[in-house]
Amino acid sequence: MSDALLKGTNMHKPVFDSNEFRRSLGTFATGVTIITVRSPDGEPIGVTANSFSSVSLDPPLVLWSLAKNAKSLPAFQAAEYFAIHILSAEQEGLSNLFASQGADKFGNLNTEQGIGDTPLLDGCCTRMQCKVAHQYEGGDHIIFVGEVVDLVSNDLTPLVFQAGKYSLAARKTDDTPLISSSSSGFDEDFFGYLLWRAYFQFQSEVNKQAPFRGFTSLEFLILVTLAHNNWRAVDTLCDMIVHDGDHDLVGQALESLVEKGLLQEKADKNGFKLCGLSETGNEKALELLTIAKSTESTFLERLGQKESAALKNLLKGFIVETDTGIPHPWERTEGEA
Amino acid sequence: MSDALLKGTNMHKPVFDSNEFRRSLGTFATGVTIITVRSPDGEPIGVTANSFSSVSLDPPLVLWSLAKNAKSLPAFQAAEYFAIHILSAEQEGLSNLFASQGADKFGNLNTEQGIGDTPLLDGCCTRMQCKVAHQYEGGDHIIFVGEVVDLVSNDLTPLVFQAGKYSLAARKTDDTPLISSSSSGFDEDFFGYLLWRAYFQFQSEVNKQAPFRGFTSLEFLILVTLAHNNWRAVDTLCDMIVHDGDHDLVGQALESLVEKGLLQEKADKNGFKLCGLSETGNEKALELLTIAKSTESTFLERLGQKESAALKNLLKGFIVETDTGIPHPWERTEGEA
Numbered sequence: 001m002s003d004a005l006l007k008g009t010n011m012h013k014p015v016f017d018s019n020e021f022r023r024s025l026g027t028f029a030t031g032v033t034i035i036t037v038r039s040p041d042g043e044p045i046g047v048t049a050n051s052f053s054s055v056s057l058d059p060p061l062v063l064w065s066l067a068k069n070a071k072s073l074p075a076f077q078a079a080e081y082f083a084i085h086i087l088s089a090e091q092e093g094l095s096n097l098f099a100s101q102g103a104d105k106f107g108n109l110n111t112e113q114g115i116g117d118t119p120l121l122d123g124c125c126t127r128m129q130c131k132v133a134h135q136y137e138g139g140d141h142i143i144f145v146g147e148v149v150d151l152v153s154n155d156l157t158p159l160v161f162q163a164g165k166y167s168l169a170a171r172k173t174d175d176t177p178l179i180s181s182s183s184s185g186f187d188e189d190f191f192g193y194l195l196w197r198a199y200f201q202f203q204s205e206v207n208k209q210a211p212f213r214g215f216t217s218l219e220f221l222i223l224v225t226l227a228h229n230n231w232r233a234v235d236t237l238c239d240m241i242v243h244d245g246d247h248d249l250v251g252q253a254l255e256s257l258v259e260k261g262l263l264q265e266k267a268d269k270n271g272f273k274l275c276g277l278s279e280t281g282n283e284k285a286l287e288l289l290t291i292a293k294s295t296e297s298t299f300l301e302r303l304g305q306k307e308s309a310a311l312k313n314l315l316k317g318f319i320v321e322t323d324t325g326i327p328h329p330w331e332r333t334e335g336e337a
Numbered sequence: 338m339s340d341a342l343l344k345g346t347n348m349h350k351p352v353f354d355s356n357e358f359r360r361s362l363g364t365f366a367t368g369v370t371i372i373t374v375r376s377p378d379g380e381p382i383g384v385t386a387n388s389f390s391s392v393s394l395d396p397p398l399v400l401w402s403l404a405k406n407a408k409s410l411p412a413f414q415a416a417e418y419f420a421i422h423i424l425s426a427e428q429e430g431l432s433n434l435f436a437s438q439g440a441d442k443f444g445n446l447n448t449e450q451g452i453g454d455t456p457l458l459d460g461c462c463t464r465m466q467c468k469v470a471h472q473y474e475g476g477d478h479i480i481f482v483g484e485v486v487d488l489v490s491n492d493l494t495p496l497v498f499q500a501g502k503y504s505l506a507a508r509k510t511d512d513t514p515l516i517s518s519s520s521s522g523f524d525e526d527f528f529g530y531l532l533w534r535a536y537f538q539f540q541s542e543v544n545k546q547a548p549f550r551g552f553t554s555l556e557f558l559i560l561v562t563l564a565h566n567n568w569r570a571v572d573t574l575c576d577m578i579v580h581d582g583d584h585d586l587v588g589q590a591l592e593s594l595v596e597k598g599l600l601q602e603k604a605d606k607n608g609f610k611l612c613g614l615s616e617t618g619n620e621k622a623l624e625l626l627t628i629a630k631s632t633e634s635t636f637l638e639r640l641g642q643k644e645s646a647a648l649k650n651l652l653k654g655f656i657v658e659t660d661t662g663i664p665h666p667w668e669r670t671e672g673e674a
Contacts, residue, residue, distance in 0.1 A: 015488070016487075016488040018395065018397075020488060021394065021485065021488060024463040024488055024490040025399075025463075027368065027423050027463045027490060028367070028368035028391075028462075028463070028495070029366055029367065029368045029495055029497045030365070030366065030367060031364070031366045031367070033365070051390050051392065052365055052390070053388045053389070053390035053401075053402065054362045054365075054388055054402075055388065055475040055478050055480060056402070056475050057358065057476075057477060058355065058476065058477050059476045059477075060355075060358050060476075061475055061476040061478075063390070063400075063475070063480070064390075065390070065392050065393070086361075086365045089509070125364035125365075126362075126364045126365070128361065133476075134473065134474065134475075136471065136473050136482075137471070138398055138400070138471075138482060139392060139393025139394075139395065139396045139398040139470075139484075140395050140396075141392050141393045141398075143392060143473070143480075143482075145473075145475060145480075148353075148358065150353075151352070151357060151361055153357065153360060153361040153364060156364075158366055160499070162495065162497070162506045162508075162643070163643070165508045166508070166509040167506040167507055167508050167509055168506065168507060169366045169497045169499045169505065169506040169507075170504055170505060170506075170507075170647065170650070170651055170654075171502045171503070171654065172426070172429065172502070172503040172504055172505055173650050173654035173657065174657070189649060190629070190630070190633065191539070191633045191636070191645075191649065192536075192539055192540075192629050192632075192633060193667065194649060194652040194653060195532065195535050195536040195652065196536055196558070197656050197665070198532050198652050198655050199532040199533055199536045200580075201659050201660065202529055202532055202659075203580055204580050204661065205659070207580040215580075216579075216586060217580065241537075242553075243537075243540055243541050243544040243552075243554065249586070249589075252586075292527070292529050293527070295529075296528045296529060299528070299655070299658075300528060302658040302659055303651075303655050303658050303659070306499070306500070307655075310647065310651055311651040311654075312526060312528065312531060313507070313509060313510050314507055314644060314647055314648040314651060315531040315534075315535050315648070316510045316531060317507075317508065317510035317640060317644060317648075318535050318538075318644075318648060319535055320510065320511070321636075321639040321640050322538050323538065324538065324541065324542065326538070326541060328534070
């Protein structure tokens with residue numbers, strides 16, 4: 001524990017160290033901002049900060065803090081104006097760039113000139129141009145309070161910082177259970193159920209469309225997998241899309257697709273069974289693509305843009321974290337046609 | 338636009354109104370805090386605030402702002418100590434309570450006494466006891482800077498506020514594509530693929546366990562659905578767990594379960610076909626429950642606690658938003674046994 005942390009109260013010595021304090025601050029989620037200014041000698045200056053906070057509505061004031069030992073401090077202390085950019089989810093790279101020391105931050109960026117020649121960045125959620133209202137003492141930092149004099153905002157998904165990691169935030173769902181509780185131990189919160197149900201609702205919607213009534217989920221999977229990479233060994237296909245033991249089901253689905261004229265089977269020179277889409281099958285797969293993409297749009301629109309981004313992000317994270325090495329069926333593999 | 342918003346600069350009149358300013362501030366995600374204090378006459382006081390910000394590491398300083406017209410302002414201005422509680426995802430109700438006017442906020446709460454008799458709340462992510470260091474002018478607010486003199490923190494999922502809504506934040510996943518891009522139009526970001534793949538990995542893991550090798554996903558679904566509510570009409574069961582046209586597949590799965598001695602079929606008095614779990618079937622369903630729950634734990638642990646909470650939250654939101662009225666198979670329906 002540093003001596004500095006021990007001062008400040010004579011009755012109650014703090015029982016934490018600097019790392020603990022940092023970690024605790026991380027439990028408070030924040031957005032991420034880049035704050036820019038023009039230095040007295042005309043240099044564009046910018047720093048990444050998450051110490052932004054709203055202060056007042058009338059007049060419109062916001063604040064942020066900058067370390068007293070920051071190289072950019074003199075420029076901010078001298079300036080009459082600065083600009084705050086609340087970053088979007090796409091701007092993680094920009095956040096890293098402006099958080100780094102000594103990098104040529106503006107070299108490859110298109111900036112506009114704001115009030116007081118302040119460099120302005122694009123593609124953020126909100127851009128506020130501020131006139132310095134106060135500079136307050138704040139320990140090893142200076143607190144800059146600015147009056148917002150110009151404002152541009154849009155509906156991009158914001159970048160979030162929580163527990164030291166870039167994050168995405170999504171609206172909390174109502175706590176009402178999806179299904180009434182049961183005595184048998186599975187409940188609506190069971191993850192397997194949520195995954196199955198979400199997938200089921202998606203597939204059901206596709207199945208409602210006239211061209212795909214009567215198609216099974218497995219038939220969908222086969223169509224799309226072969227559309228990515230036609231003529232595959234039946235055994236390979238089985239391993240990619242069904243669990244241990246379901247090979248008979250794939251056989252039936254293949255048979256059904258052959259009957260519909262969408263699939264052809266043949267043997268390779270070693271006698272292994274291959275299957276591939278017919279011309280009609282290819283067209284059908286493209287039609288499926290169109291319908292599935294439109295279902296995706298409709299569904300994700302209902303969920304909301306930020307929530308969709310967060311859900312995709314988390315499903316992807318889940319898939320990566322729990323990947324057991326099963327091949328991805330849509331991946332083009334070497335040596336296949 | 339209010340007159341107040343027009344002042345502050347003579348060169349650049351703000352081109353936004355108060356609502357626009359508020360909305361823009363909402364693009365900066367924040368945690369949610371409750372700040373408590375003991376009034377001079379001994380009353381416990383608390384307010385919800387998201388204007389918290391870290392200021393300094395050495396000394397450890399944080400700040401927040403309170404409206405000058407807040408009833409609680411005199412108490413905070415008079416106090417030597419206050420406490421900041423960074424709320425957890427479970428504390429949405431507490432946040433609403435302390436954001437409301439005139440409610441008996443402390444009536445039903447168990448509080449501890451902190452330094453300066455400050456009332457302390459439980460169950461939050463972080464609790465900081467602060468000694469007032471500065472009170473700064475901030476337009477229609479006062480900025481309180483406090484030196485943190487005591488700190489308790491834990492690993493609960495934090496409550497987040499974004500765009501005016503309670504939210505959950507989760508770590509952003511690496512942007513690397515899951516599968517190499519394809520010319521045929523479906524890509525790794527396609528939502529149907531992500532849902533299927535996540536479900537597939539989950540089921541595959543369950544399938545790896547010796548008791549369930551060779552079981553199909555449909556057999557799992559039937560076992561669990563009947564464990565919730567035994568003896569169902571086969572047609573009802575079909576509608577609940579497969580899409581239009583898949584009824585034959587359910588028939589096969591039922592047959593396979595009968596062969597395994599897990600399922601019995603009979604006709605009701607009107608001649609409708611019913612199916613129900615045998616005693617062995619019930620035991621098998623409970624075994625499946627245990628294995629699936631343990632798979633859930635393993636997988637969600639790999640994803641991380643905050644991410645798991647966020648993923649479940651979003652899947653639930655997705656299911657609610659895109660529900661087309663298909664019955665939930667695990668819901669106990671009236672009139673069934």
